[in-house]
Amino acid sequence: MDFEVWLTLLLASIAISVSPGAGAVVSMNYGIKYGLKKSYSAIFGLQAGLLAQTFIVVIGLGAIIAKSVLVFNIVKWVGVAYLVYLGLSKIFEKVELVEQSEQIKSYDAKKAFLTATFINLTNPKATVFLVAFIPQFLNPNESLWLQFTIIGLTLCVVDIFVMTGYSSMASKLKFLIKDVKAMKIQNRITGMFLILAAVFMSTAKRS
DSSP: OOHHHHHHHHHHHHHHHHSOOHHHHHHHHHHHHHOHHHHHHHHHHHHHHHHHHHHHHHTTHHHHHHHOHHHHHHHHHHHHHHHHHHHHHHHTOOOOOOOHHHHHHTOOHHHHHHHHHHHHHTOHHHHHHHHHHGGGGOOTTSOHHHHHHHHHHHHHHHHHHHHHHHHHHHHTTGGGGGSHHHHHHHHHHHHHHHHHHHHHHHTOOOO
16 A cells, blocks of 8 residues: 555544544543543454454445345444443433442443444444445555555554543543532433434435
């Protein structure tokens, strides 16, 4: 891949990652609740989902999802339902003040990773976008797998930095979780944004 092509890919990847979405909401939620360091389980989970999406496009299933009404709708509505479930769970989550040490003990890295992975994996908009996006940077005269690797790594590395930024900013607001009223507001805002992300996901159409 030529450097000029990769640079264009890099700029496009930054624009994609900076755009607010479910991934940003998840990163900020873990940042404000557990701090930047512990939010990386969720951030890396998002990347696992993104890499899986890229692989799906590589092996051709992305085109099937983009073209098949049934498969597309199944993936879409599973993703929508999951985001709505997460949003409602957050809105109605029981709020109580706990010591920071107890808050850290409640953290589950595996759950954070799997939840974030599933969020990205069940986003058909991402699949459709990648089906249209990736071919723009491919050179048929070069190794396709090498190019897919470069594209996948570029997307993920950029997204890690951007999600780290979102989580870092949110972690500065950790003082809010020391007040019950503020915690309820924060939970409701997070929940509403997750549901909003589900609404946007529900509008996804086949290419």
